[in-house]
Amino acid sequence: MPEMIAAETGKVLAEQEAYLFLIRAAEILSAPVADLFAANGISGKQYNALRAIRRAGANGATVNEIRHQMTDPRADVTRLIDRLVRDRLVKRRSDKSDRRIVRVILSDTGKQLLANIDEPLLDVHRAQFRQFDTTALEQLKGLLKKIHVAAAPGQSSDQ
Numbered sequence: 001m002p003e004m005i006a007a008e009t010g011k012v013l014a015e016q017e018a019y020l021f022l023i024r025a026a027e028i029l030s031a032p033v034a035d036l037f038a039a040n041g042i043s044g045k046q047y048n049a050l051r052a053i054r055r056a057g058a059n060g061a062t063v064n065e066i067r068h069q070m071t072d073p074r075a076d077v078t079r080l081i082d083r084l085v086r087d088r089l090v091k092r093r094s095d096k097s098d099r100r101i102v103r104v105i106l107s108d109t110g111k112q113l114l115a116n117i118d119e120p121l122l123d124v125h126r127a128q129f130r131q132f133d134t135t136a137l138e139q140l141k142g143l144l145k146k147i148h149v150a151a152a153p154g155q156s157s158d159q
Contacts, residue, residue, distance in 0.1 A: 032124050040117055041087075045072060049080050050114055053090060053104050060093060060103035089113060 030044075037047050052069035053061050067077045081104055084090040089110035095101035106114070129137060 029128055032128070033121065036117065036120055036124060040113060042089075042113070045070070045075050045080055046084060046089075047117070048072075048075075049077065049084065050089060050106065050110055053106050053110070054114055056103075056105075058105070060105035062101060062103060066104065084110070 034044060037044055042050070048069070048071050049066050052066045055061075055069070056065065063077050063081060066081070067073075067075070070077065081090065081092070084104075085092060088107055090104050091107050093103050093105055095103050132140065
């Protein structure tokens with residue numbers, strides 16, 4: 001890959017090379033996860049929303065609470081919830097203390113879907129990172145966290 005970059009631009013930046021390796025790694029890692037979700041009839045964004053709703057427990061979550069937990073901050077959560085309601089994976093309920101607030105709760109079908117995905121997804125992740133020992137995984141997580149923190153508005157990269 002560096003030789004391709006050099007042939008195209010006349011130079012290779014370590015940052016550019018790191019970026020390209022990271023993007024390629026993300027594509028490689030996301031494929032089996034996307035396949036697992038597709039086999040269960042949902043997208044990655046739908047799965048992410050369902051997990052946020054599950055974490056909220058029996059009281060459910062508001063759209064804003066779900067939005068703040070999404071891995072893609074640009075996700076259209078309202079439309080995602082509409083599809084999940086249509087597919088009978090979640091239900092909308094008025095908040096008991098304030099009827100203006102709408103909460104989203106998992107249906108029994110949604111709970112079962114997540115239960116069907118939980119262990120196979122862990123198996124995928126174990127297989128993806130089997131060549132790393134605990135120390136290497138901690139180093140990788142630390143480096144990736146630095147990227148995440150540096151990208152967050154108003155935060156320094158040494159947090």
